[in-house]
Amino acid sequence: MTPEQQLYAIVEQGLCTGCGLCQAVAGKDKVQVVKTNTGFERPVVVGDLDQQTVDQIYDTCPGVRADGLPETLVEGDTKIDNVWGPWRRMVRAWATDPSVRHQGSTGGVMSALGTYLLKSKKVDFVLHVKASSTNPTFGEPHLSFSEADIMEGAGSRYGPTPPLLDIKSVLDRGQPFAFFAKPCDVTGLRSYARHDPRVDELVKYTVAMVCGGYGAPSTTEGFLERIGIQMSELTSFRYRGFGCPGPTKAETAEKTVEAHYLDYWGDDESMWGLPFRCKVCPDGIGENCDIAASDTWIGGSPNRIDSETDPGANGVIARTKAGEDLLSEAETDGYLTIERDITPDDMSIYQPHQMRKKYAVWARYQGLKEAGNLAPTTNRLRIEELAAELPDHVNDYQRTGTIERVKIGKSTEPTPQKAS
Ligand SMILES: Cc1cc2nc3c(=O)[nH]c(=O)nc-3n(C[C@H](O)[C@H](O)[C@H](O)COP(=O)(O)OP(=O)(O)OC[C@H]3O[C@@H](n4cnc5c(N)ncnc54)[C@H](O)[C@@H]3O)c2cc1C
Ligand code: SF4
Ligand code: SF4
Numbered sequence: 001m002t003p004e005q006q007l008y009a010i011v012e013q014g015l016c017t018g019c020g021l022c023q024a025v026a027g028k029d030k031v032q033v034v035k036t037n038t039g040f041e042r043p044v045v046v047g048d049l050d051q052q053t054v055d056q057i058y059d060t061c062p063g064v065r066a067d068g069l070p071e072t073l074v075e076g077d078t079k080i081d082n083v084w085g086p087w088r089r090m091v092r093a094w095a096t097d098p099s100v101r102h103q104g105s106t107g108g109v110m111s112a113l114g115t116y117l118l119k120s121k122k123v124d125f126v127l128h129v130k131a132s133s134t135n136p137t138f139g140e141p142h143l144s145f146s147e148a149d150i151m152e153g154a155g156s157r158y159g160p161t162p163p164l165l166d167i168k169s170v171l172d173r174g175q176p177f178a179f180f181a182k183p184c185d186v187t188g189l190r191s192y193a194r195h196d197p198r199v200d201e202l203v204k205y206t207v208a209m210v211c212g213g214y215g216a217p218s219t220t221e222g223f224l225e226r227i228g229i230q231m232s233e234l235t236s237f238r239y240r241g242f243g244c245p246g247p248t249k250a251e252t253a254e255k256t257v258e259a260h261y262l263d264y265w266g267d268d269e270s271m272w273g274l275p276f277r278c279k280v281c282p283d284g285i286g287e288n289c290d291i292a293a294s295d296t297w298i299g300g301s302p303n304r305i306d307s308e309t310d311p312g313a314n315g316v317i318a319r320t321k322a323g324e325d326l327l328s329e330a331e332t333d334g335y336l337t338i339e340r341d342i343t344p345d346d347m348s349i350y351q352p353h354q355m356r357k358k359y360a361v362w363a364r365y366q367g368l369k370e371a372g373n374l375a376p377t378t379n380r381l382r383i384e385e386l387a388a389e390l391p392d393h394v395n396d397y398q399r400t401g402t403i404e405r406v407k408i409g410k411s412t413e414p415t416p417q418k419a420s
Contacts, residue, residue, distance in 0.1 A: 003049040003053065004049050006058070007022065010057075011413050014275070014412060014413055016061075016277065016413075017063050017275075017277050018041040020041075020163065022057045022060075022061060023162075024166065025195070028046075030047035030053065032044050032046050033165060035135070036416040037417045038217070038414060039216075039419070040216070040275070042413070044418050056195060060194070063277055065187075066184070066187050066281075066379075067190065067191065068288065068379065069288055073321075073322075082386055082389075083344060086287065086319045087318065088320070090315065090342045091315075091338045091339070092338070092340055093331075093336050093338045093339060094106075094337055095108030095111060097335075102242060103241055104155070105156040105240055105245070105246075106293070106296070106314045109314040109316055110128075110180055110293050111150050111154045113326065113330055116330045118147070120329070122178075123177050125144055125178075126143070127167075127178070127179050128142055128179075128181060129141055132161075136235065136237040137237045155238060157214075158264075159217065159239075160217065163179075163185045171196065171198045171199065177202060177204065178203070180208070181208060182208060182211045183286040184283070186288045187283065189203065189206070205326060206290050207292075208291075208292050209293055210294035210295075210354060212278070212284055214278065215273060218273060219265075223259070223264050229250050229257060233252040234250060235252055237250050239264065244295075244310040244311065244312030244313075245261040248261060248264045261302060261307070262302065265301075276410060279357075280361055280375075280376070281357060282378045283381055284354050284357065285347075286319075290322045290326065291316060291327065292317045293314045296313045313339065315347055315351075360398045361383050363390075363397075363399045363402075364399070365383075366395075367398065371403045
């Protein structure tokens with residue numbers, strides 16, 4: 001295979017998350033992560049891609065490689081739960097400022113931590129995302145230097161969002177910063193640290209949301225069709241926030257339509273329109289981060305009645321000493337309200353879909369390999385140990401189901417071409 005074919009294999013076999021890192025690694029003159037013929041943001045080769053660069057992409061791309069927390073960050077008294085990974089403290093919490101709590105996706109913990117990091121001068125800026133200026137259903141990288149900037153990025157973006165697109169120029173600033181993103185984005189950045197020592201020098205904190213997967217563009221298109229709005233008419237689009245989860249809000253020059261979060265995602269997990277890579281994700285729980293923040297709905301989804309008045313509370317996992325200290329300092333300095341300590345069992349009640357996936361992925365990877373496909377390489381994520389806890393027939397079901405999915409093309413994407 002040529003280097004170009006090797007890069008495209010990641011996309012064609014359904015493993016690209018659209019993080020943007022390969023554009024930064026290869027350079028924009030060789031690879032551009034852009035909206036493609038499938039509606040997803042994917043890498044398109046635009047120049048001569050050599051073998052060394054594609055090898056570096058394979059070593060850093062979170063689509064094909066996912067590692068748990070670096071061993072140097074797992075300090076002596078860190079607890080390790082087989083499902084929930086390394087943790088030092090787990091709490092239910094929310095942003096103390098009621099407007100941050102309200103605007104945030106869940107309880108505003110990530111935005112409150114971002115603001116606290118800036119105000120306490122622990123970092124010069126936060127790299128996270130906000131709604132794209134060209135396509136309001138997508139997200140784009142966003143550097144925040146103030147509370148107002150942070151709040152511009154508040155809320156979950158479920159559409160394609162590449163936070164690592166410009167990571168080299170962010171590092172070129174030479175300033176200490178925090179990175180807030182999805183678990184796979186943080187995995188990509190941690191892997192990139194092996195190739196650029198500035199990552200470990202400058203990235204002072206990593207915070208991720210617990211992530212069940214982003215919405216395929218077809219999910220958003222289907223939703224817009226149901227509410228009678230054309231994608232081309234949109235002037236702004238908010239997936240959630242301003243309540244927990246808050247309304248999904250689509251605006252055009254003529255009208256504003258609000259719907260429930262469940263009208264976007266569907267009433268149960270079987271209806272979630274996720275990209276294939278998210279269905280085989282070995283780490284949607286942010287094992288690589290100082291802090292991971294989640295929803296706390298029992299069973300993983302809101303219900304239509306309670307969500308009218310739910311003020312929002314995050315499940316928060318501090319995995320490193322830096323994360324644990326940040327959590328307690330943000331509480332002491334009045335940015336976070338911690339209701340109570342919780343345990344991995346509570347997290348499994350809030351996130352049963354994460355627990356199920358963590359148990360299933362190892363067998364799914366055996367299916368991918370048997371079908372002749374790439375399977376993500378993982379380290380320190382305990383997925384083989386978890387599969388070993390299951391009866392053989394359950395692993396067989398996951399393995400053969402994956403082979404079947406590959407055969408019928410559910411994991412396949414076409415060779416990416418820039419959308420016209
Ligand atoms: C794709 C996706 C899937 C999710 N799946 C789950 C799940 O399975 N279980 C669960 O408990 N919670 C899930 N969430 C997380 C949940 O929606 C909240 O984001 C989380 O609880 C943090 O809430 P908050 O109020 O602290 O966030 P806020 O204070 O609103 O801050 C959110 C932060 O996340 C950043 N961000 C938003 N969207 C993206 C994105 N697409 N890529 C990178 N960074 C982004 C923003 O820039 C902002 O800094 C998901 C979120 C996303 C984006
Ligand atoms: S996951 Fe990221 S690094 Fe890997 S191919 Fe996709 S955009 Fe590139
Ligand atoms: S489910 Fe995994 S691969 Fe998909 S967006 Fe979330 S962290 Fe990334």
